[in-house]
Amino acid sequence: MKSYRTHIMLCAGTGCVSNGSFKVKDALEREIQKHGLQDEVGVVMTGCNGFCAQGPVAVIKPDEIFYQFLSVDDIPHLVEEHFLKGRPVEKLMYIPPSEKAPVPKMGDIGFFGKQRLIALRNRGMIDPEVIDEYIARGGYSALVKALTKMKPRQVIEEIKQSGLRGRGGAGFPTGRKWELVAAAKGDKKYLVCNADEGDPGAFMDRSIIESDPHSILEGMVIGARATGASHGYVYIRHEYPLAHKRLIKAIAQAREYGLLGKDILGEGLDFDISIQQGAGAFVCGEETSLIASLQGDAPEPRVRPPFPAEHGVWGAPTNINNVETWANVPEIINKGAKWFAGIGTETSKGTKVFSVVGKVENTGLVEVPMGITLKEIVFDIGGGIPKGKKFKAVQTGGPSGGCIPASLLDLPIDYEKLAEVGSIMGSGGLIVMDEDTCMVDVARYFLEFLKDESCGKCTACREGIDVMHGILERICQGNGKEGDIEMLQELSEAVKDSSLCALGGTAPNPVLSTIQYFRDEYESHIKEKKCPAGVCKALITYTIDPEACKGCRLCAKNCPQDAITGEAKEPHIIDQDKCIKCGVCFDACKFDAVLVK
């Protein structure tokens, strides 16, 4: 590893790569070369920084200056000013919404300020493709400790004491799970890392693997030490090609360094890891169907018990944990259970990674201590709602979770508190919704998702969700009937009670929570045939405000139906019979003259 006076930590997560961070890297290196700074300034391609919406982003070390929206054209100026003349470039810095002065240092930006990094401890600090950088940051020292100074029993005890709970969503105590597998009888035991992050609107696992793949591998080897497992699988979604690639590389490097394979660190532990890619099925996140998928069977869940701890992959005792759970393990072993248990609330310890997305200023990935309030996440970290719109709800837990209204914004986040208000922790998707989001449409959206993804094995889930989706579809079409809400509630209970796995068991949550907190929206869809947020197509009309219309003809030119007529410089009119409500005119108008009602 070469050391430089200054490092440019340029983000190479999926978001920034798609915005051209590799082109920026080439340009940076070219300019650095040009000014003869190649021995002083080094470019490091790091994993996902988390502040994806501002990409490509870079952090300059050691002065901690944060640059955003970098483009190839900015680079000559940036290199000359910052690295040659030592003057940070203000126009590439982050400016908080509603303020004018830029914030130069990363730590001072609201988005990063309240975060506490444990699972994401190395994000943006290392090149994820170089194992030496991970080791230089203290990587694999926890493994050494677990192998040489601790007995398997002590490792389990440490995890148990720390209070770490499953970060995939259900929150089962990790230490207890390990204990069960360690105690189970069997010649062979397996570990699985569940990276089948199916929740729409969540990308914690992708980001952790992209920015720090070795933390997961180290966690798994420690898990193998504790439980006696001899082989591990990482089950990763095929939608994450970059994460997959980095994982392959990381495993190869770990093998080369003797950290995976036979006789790890000369301590007699044999453990290796292989990767299995998913192929696009949400239900594979459920542990029993994940196991079926690993074995090449149809990925349908089965009845538990027996739990995977007794009867898992190939019938052997198997321990399945989520990516984020594994990434927490090395830190706990290194810093001790007491330290970890000191963070968070009474029942939920440590931190949680959330993807804060949707109608919020700063979208991206954040890691916060348990017990933080929703308000802090949405407004302090997320920077509030764009365009001065009103906050309406925040959705947590993906299709299994619920929508939490503004009145509950002071809720401290932990597993129990979220369950109390009808949602779940889930894997950590946190989708912010503003006044323009229709809650009936959101419920319909989730049920459409679940209807498609239901594996079809049990009747309650297959038929029940379909019927519920039909009712919601009807309500959104303006054909809702008196009694529909009650029917939805009744069906929800039936689906909850009689589904085989958690997919069906939690499927009604989005419906029940939106009915609970936004019943008025359902009622105005059903009784007044109106969509207050202006989303449900059948219930809205596009009209042109004659006062605001300048007669520029842009909308008429773009209308695919030729439904807009009017002379140049005269107010235009939309022919409602021809209009298909595609919204093209709304997007095209530069004067906000197209109204949605």
Place this chain on the structure above:
Amino acid sequence: MIKKASDKSDKVGAVLVVGAGVGGMQASLDLAESGYKVYLVEKGPSIGGVMAQLDKTFPTNDCAMCTLAPRMVDCGGHLNIEKLTYSEIESIEGRAGNFKVSIRKKARSVDPDKCTGCGECVTQCLVKNIVYLEPPDVPKVELEADEQTKIDEIISRYEGGRESLVPILQAITNEFNWLPQKLLMRVSEVKEIPIEHILRIATFYKAFSLEPRGEHIVTVCMGTACHVKGAPRILERFERELGVKTGQTTSDMKFTLEAVRCIGCCGLSPVITIGEDLYGKLTPAEAAKILDKYRD
């Protein structure tokens, strides 16, 4: 048979009910109670149907047997219902009001009048096992020479049995863009996995297609973050722009339009991908313009 006295036509007051499931039984009972003679025909050896095999019913979670059993007892003992079990309809003639139906009553080889349903004959029977027949010979898969080498190379990359199936299907998709049936037959042949199982797996997952797909695969992310930021309108715009529905391919085999459940780039929502390229923070109009790059 009861004839309606006042009716001048040749209509008869008897009804034939086909199928003695819970619906058929209830219909027969209602008719019989109102004075009609009912012939209840059932293909199986007993009345009761599928519901007899269920524990609970959706959506009310009622006990299936509690619903079914009283009807079976009533039906079994009702004098106005003549039960024709283990029977099938051969032909129907006539018209509304007067049908002539011939029914084949299959040989039961048990005298139902004497049988008490003790089940002793079942346990005593010596011929219990079903005869196992050799599966029919599957014709050898004929492939073009280059296809043959390609597919065999792909298969040889993965060891093991069923657990290698998903990776193999992924590799075929990467190479050919879809899963041609012939190649799947070859996988079945080499790996000795039944083609039925392969098709089951291939149709279960979203990533696999059994139809040819276009040169460029346009996927619109429909994750929650993208949804609230207007992804449905982008998808609609693409449908109009390409003249196909989601999941279809344009007739020139240039584009296939697909919706994906979330590609984890929620910070850039709404997001689309075309092939390996990713585009974020789009409006429908911008999204449509991107297509031009791939049209050449």
